Amino acid sequence: QKEVEQDPGPLSVPEGAIVSLNCTYSNSAFQYFMWYRQYSRKGPELLMYTYSSGNKEDGRFTAQVDKSSKYISLFIRDSQPSDSATYLCAMSARTGTASKLTFGTGTRLQVTL
Amino acid sequence: DAGITQSPRHKVTETGTPVTLRCHQTENHRYMYWYRQDPGHGLRLIHYSYGVKDTDKGEVSDGYSVSRSKTEDFLLTLESATSSQTSVYFCAISVVGLNTEAFFGQGTRLTVV
Numbered sequence A: 001q002k003e004v005e006q007d008p009g010p011l012s013v014p015e016g017a018i019v020s021l022n023c024t025y026s027n028s029a030f031q032y033f034m035w036y037r038q039y040s041r042k043g044p045e046l047l048m049y050t051y052s053s054g055n056k057e058d059g060r061f062t063a064q065v066d067k068s069s070k071y072i073s074l075f076i077r078d079s080q081p082s083d084s085a086t087y088l089c090a091m092s093a094r095t096g097t098a099s100k101l102t103f104g105t106g107t108r109l110q111v112t113l
Numbered sequence B: 001d002a003g004i005t006q007s008p009r010h011k012v013t014e015t016g017t018p019v020t021l022r023c024h025q026t027e028n029h030r031y032m033y034w035y036r037q038d039p040g041h042g043l044r045l046i047h048y049s050y051g052v053k054d055t056d057k058g059e060v061s062d063g064y065s066v067s068r069s070k071t072e073d074f075l076l077t078l079e080s081a082t083s084s085q086t087s088v089y090f091c092a093i094s095v096v097g098l099n100t101e102a103f104f105g106q107g108t109r110l111t112v113v
Helices: none
Strands: A011-014 A019-025 A032-038 A045-051 A054-058 A061-066 A071-076 A085-092 A107-112 B004-007 B010-013 B019-025 B031-038 B042-051 B054-057 B064-070 B073-078 B087-094 B102-104 B108-112
Touching (some): A011 A019, A019 A107, A032 A061, A045 A061, A085 B042, B004 B087, B010 B019, B019 B087, B042 B073
Antiparallel strands (some): B004 B019, B031 B042, B042 B054, B064 B073, B087 B102, B087 B108
């Protein structure tokens, strides 16, 4: 079983919809959580970064962490065709040589007109 | 784009040949990483560096070596390329600390035939 699980999709939604992307994890030591967006044939781009539990909002994006359920979410409001990409979650236990970033395999999102 | 340049962007090489990929950054960040990305596996860490001449192995380091003789350059060498090393390779840096949120380059698409 992988440490981080992410549904590969594709997830297809109409323009303007609210999108919910999720990851589950098994390592209770994870406390740093990130979301990346990756366009086709491009490098991952950091979207959101949160520490421990709670919500964080940035424009149309909201990241949510529920450590008790080992579950993180990324919500995209008023989705646009330009949001069509693969979304990767990543997490780590702590900084330093004893830790590493563990990535989900990504969810492909398609926002249709 | 965090000032990261990867070269080459695309390469086709033959089995058994050595290959070196270069990552150059312009902002003197201390922490640099090499990842590979494969379908179904997500991003996996090959090697990382926490300073000039300071490097360590990641989770998939077999068959790879790295060098960092200057802060701005991090080289990844495939000592004797195999078909299993066909992948997209990403260089990344982190600003805050080792294994915190990472910023990625555009990737190198390597095909071993």
